[in-house]
Every structure is written in C-alpha cells, then in structure tokens.
Amino acid sequence: MTATPACRFCRAPLTQTFLDLGLQPLANSYLTREQLEAGTEGTYPLHTRVCGRCFLVQADDVVPAEAIFDAEYAYFSSYSAGWVAHARRYAEAMAERFGLGPESLVIEVASNDGYLLQHFVAMDVPVLGIEPTANTAEAARAKGVRTETVFFNEQTAQALAARGDRADLMAANNVLAHVPDINGFVAGFRHVLKPEGVLTFEFPHLLNLIEQVQFDTIYHEHFSYLSLLAVEQVLAAHDLMAFDVERLPTHGGSLRLYCALRSSGHAETDALRALRADEAAAGLGRIETYAGFTPRVEAVRESFRAFLEQARWDGKEIAAYGAAAKGNTFLNYCGATASDIVCAFDANPAKQGRYLPGSHVPILAPDKVAEVRPDYVLILPWNLKDEIMGQLAFIRDWGGRFVVASPRTQVLD
Numbered sequence: 001m002t003a004t005p006a007c008r009f010c011r012a013p014l015t016q017t018f019l020d021l022g023l024q025p026l027a028n029s030y031l032t033r034e035q036l037e038a039g040t041e042g043t044y045p046l047h048t049r050v051c052g053r054c055f056l057v058q059a060d061d062v063v064p065a066e067a068i069f070d071a072e073y074a075y076f077s078s079y080s081a082g083w084v085a086h087a088r089r090y091a092e093a094m095a096e097r098f099g100l101g102p103e104s105l106v107i108e109v110a111s112n113d114g115y116l117l118q119h120f121v122a123m124d125v126p127v128l129g130i131e132p133t134a135n136t137a138e139a140a141r142a143k144g145v146r147t148e149t150v151f152f153n154e155q156t157a158q159a160l161a162a163r164g165d166r167a168d169l170m171a172a173n174n175v176l177a178h179v180p181d182i183n184g185f186v187a188g189f190r191h192v193l194k195p196e197g198v199l200t201f202e203f204p205h206l207l208n209l210i211e212q213v214q215f216d217t218i219y220h221e222h223f224s225y226l227s228l229l230a231v232e233q234v235l236a237a238h239d240l241m242a243f244d245v246e247r248l249p250t251h252g253g254s255l256r257l258y259c260a261l262r263s264s265g266h267a268e269t270d271a272l273r274a275l276r277a278d279e280a281a282a283g284l285g286r287i288e289t290y291a292g293f294t295p296r297v298e299a300v301r302e303s304f305r306a307f308l309e310q311a312r313w314d315g316k317e318i319a320a321y322g323a324a325a326k327g328n329t330f331l332n333y334c335g336a337t338a339s340d341i342v343c344a345f346d347a348n349p350a351k352q353g354r355y356l357p358g359s360h361v362p363i364l365a366p367d368k369v370a371e372v373r374p375d376y377v378l379i380l381p382w383n384l385k386d387e388i389m390g391q392l393a394f395i396r397d398w399g400g401r402f403v404v405a406s407p408r409t410q411v412l413d
Contacts, residue, residue, distance in 0.1 A: 005049070005060055008223065009182055009234055012053035018225075018290050019215060019297060021046040024332050025357035026063065027219035027325035036355050043358070046329075048218055048225065050290040054233050057206055057225035057290070059218065061180050082387045084115050086250060091119035094169055098198055100125050104168040107160075107192060109152045110175035114140030121145060128165055130156070135350075153181065157188030166194045173202035174251070176231070177222045187238045190261060198266070199240070199259040201231070207282055208253030210289075213407040215297045216330040217252070227284050228255065228275050235259060244269040252383050252406075301334050303409045308340050311376065318403070319374035320344040321388050323351045323363050327380025330405060332358035341378065345369055369395065376411070378403045 004013045023043040031041060047060045094100065106120045111129030113136045120127045121144055129147035131137040140147040150156055152172075160166075170193060179185040189199050204217055206227040218225070232242055243266040244258035255275070260266045283289035311318055320327065323346035331341070338361045345366045346352065352365050364372070369392060377395055379385050382404045389402055389412070402412040 007051040007054060007056060008058055008061065008180065009056050009230070009237075010051060010054045012051050014049040014051055014058070016050050016052055016287055016290060017294075018048040018050045018057050019218060019293055020048070021215070021218060021329065021333050024219065024329065027221060027328040027357065029357050030323065030351050030354040030363065031357060031360070032354055036360060041357065044220060046218065046220060050287065051230075052287050054230055055227065055284060055287075056182075056230040056234075057227075059220065059223050061223065063220045082384060087116035088119045090171075090173070091116060091123070094171075094198075094200070095120070095123055095125060098169060100168060102126070105165065106169045106171065107165065107167040108171040108173075110172065110178065111140060111145065111147060112136045114143040114145035114147070116171060116173070117145045118143050128160075152188055153184045154187040154191065157191040161191045165192065167192050167197050168194055169197065170199040173200065173256075174204075174254075176201050176203050177224050177226060180223045182224060182234060183237070186234050186240065189259075190239045193261055195261065196264050196266070197260065201257045201259065202248065202250070202254050203231075203257075204251040205247075205253050205255050206230075207279060207284065210293060211282075212252060213293075213296050213300055214252050215293075215300070215333070216326040216406060219325050219329045221325060226255075227279055228257070228272075229279050229284050231257065236262075239263075241266075242272060243267060245272045245275050247275070250383065297333075300406065300408060304330075304334050304336075304405045307403070307405075307409045307411075308334075308336065312340075316375040317342055317372075318376045318378055319369070319372055320361065320378045320380050321366075321392065322346060322379060322381040322384065323348070323356060324381040326382075328357055328359070330380065331356065331361070336361075338362065342374065343368075343372060344380070345377075366391070373398050374400060376401055376403050378405065382406045 007014055024046040025041055025043050044062050050057045102124050105126050107128045108117050109130045111117055111131045117127040117129050129140050129145050130152045131147055132151045134149055137147045137149045203226045206225050235241055239262050240259050241262045242257050242259050246256040248254040248256055318341050320341050323344045337359050341361045343364050344356055344361050346363050347366055351363045354363050379388050404410055
C-alpha cells in the first residue's frame, strides 16, 4: 500500500488530487543526440494535490532538486527581452520606492544569469546573487553581478548574516514555487533582512491557473502552486508578514507580494485586503473548489489533438516556437511527438541542437524559421505571445499562421 503523502508546509495528509499528469520527463532537461539515441531518458510521476488544511497545492516530491538544477541547467532569463525589461522596471520601481543607493544592499535569491541584478549594478546599488546553477551564475559574474553558487536555505542565510550581508531589499521572484523544502527556504529570510528590509516574491497566481486552465505551468521544477491564502500561512510560521501586493500580467497572471519581518513598521495596504477578499470569494479556502479541474484539462488536450489531426489531414506543417518548460508539459500530456511538430525554434543557444524532453522535437535557432517555412507556428510560451508574434510577423509572407493552445486551441490571424 502506498503511504499517503504529507503537506510540505503543514504536514497534514494529502488526500485530494488536484491534477495527475502521469509520467513526465524533466521539463528543462533537453536531450543531446547521444542521449536521444541511448534511449535512457527518465520519466517521473507528476501528481499534484491540494492540502485540506492550508490549501497549498503541491506536486509529489519525487525528483531530487539536484537532478533538476544541475550544472547544465538550460534556462537563462536574459534570452527573453520582455523578461529583462520587466526586471529593469522592477529595479527602477524598488530603488525609487525604498530609496536604494550606494549604501544599500539588494540580494536576489535564484538570480539566474544576472538578468535583474544587473539593473541595480547600473544604478550603483550593491548586489549579491544567490544562484544554485553553475553555468547561469558564471554568466551573471561576467556581467559584474557578485554571485554565489549555492542553494538558499536557513543555513545559507545565517552564514550571510554572520559575515554582514544584511539586505535592504531581497528579491525572490519566481522561485518560491521551485523549492521542495518551503519551510527551510522561507525561514532563511528573517536572518538576512534588515529590521525594516523588504522582501518581494513574484509567483504565478493559483487563481489564474484554475480559472484559465493553465495546467502547463505544472512540472517537476514547480513543487508548489501558490495563492495568497497559502503563502500568508507560510510567512506567519517564520516571523514574516505580507504588507502589500501588485497583480502582474507576467506568466499568465502573477502576484508581486511585498513582505517584511513581522516586527517591522510596514503597514498593510488596501490592495492586500482586496486580494484576500477576492480569493475568499473564488472559494480558495474550500476544498471543493479544487475538484473538477481534471475534466477541464482533458478538454484542452482534446482540442489540441483535434487541431493536430486536422492539420495532418490538410497536409499542413507545424513548428513550435519557444522550447519552454510549460510547452514540454503540454506536448507530453497531449502525446505530441516529432511526427506532429517538425521542430521548435528557440533563441537560447544552450538549447539549440538538442531535443525537447519526451516529445523529442529538434530545437533550431530562430533564424531557421524562414528556411522551414511552417504553415503553423505553435507558440508554447503563451505568456510571451505578443512578443513572439511581433518577432515572427514575417511568416505571414508565405501564409503562415500562429497557434496558441491555452486555454483552448486557437489559430490567430
């Protein structure tokens, strides 16, 4: 008999399935030709559940973090111009709001290739990046971003504080969902924040995932799927509190949560109270709200499969754009392979010449689009749809059309 798993935050038994996506490869593990030919690609269960006590939606913990965030981790934030611009706007807004300058310190957890901290460096604000993947950390250092290659946890935070690295601003944007030990991770911030220091989290909002059927944002790298309701409970357990929030369009709808030590003087805003009320009205504090998600996801899959079948019947060729993790979840759940999608284009050289996990679609540089001349370009990172359609507007010269498959398959003119 399989033991009932426990909630990674409150340890209550997890008896309610949210969505079971079956066996999936690691979404950011792109294959070389040698690996493809060896046929040794691993797959792991991808089963998400919701805690009936704290309402944290979470994936079963079946993959060691070291297997995901290894030395050759392929995600570099700087390959999205839109994302770098988002980071610049964040840096400018935080510097102005909190009066950051040469005497301040900004620490980013999961700083990747320096895509965000480089903007503080340009403003002469001292920075420190904490990044567990060696190749992205080295790229950050090449930009002049002081970076340590280490996982952030309570022990790491205590060591930083002991040597005098205390932060006026800490950014942990789009990382909270990535940590298997959410308690050990969040417990670290209280050691590194100055008494009135500010911590910001950005994360895709669970409410959007549910309402817009964004199931492709579920993959092994994301251990948790976050609501304000759940996150506030985690913060309170570790002497932290939220005091403000912004709703962002990124990743299909995200929250930027402003947090601080519970002993700080930061006052709670109307925006935070309004979001609490919206989540309550949507039923995020009721277990029955989370039921019924699976049939909606199955409908998305059937819509896409019908599109593939019609394209095959019409003799049309489909290519994908963006070798994104969310796209890999989507293609593998739908059972799509290289016989359905001729190739995927991606601007990241670390992915080019490799193959998508599971589907084994070959990855090419974007300058090959005009050579392949696909009839359809399937945009896998749908959150970057407008940016990608602008870059590839020329496919209309040969009658090419764009396709998005979330929350249903649509051919765009």
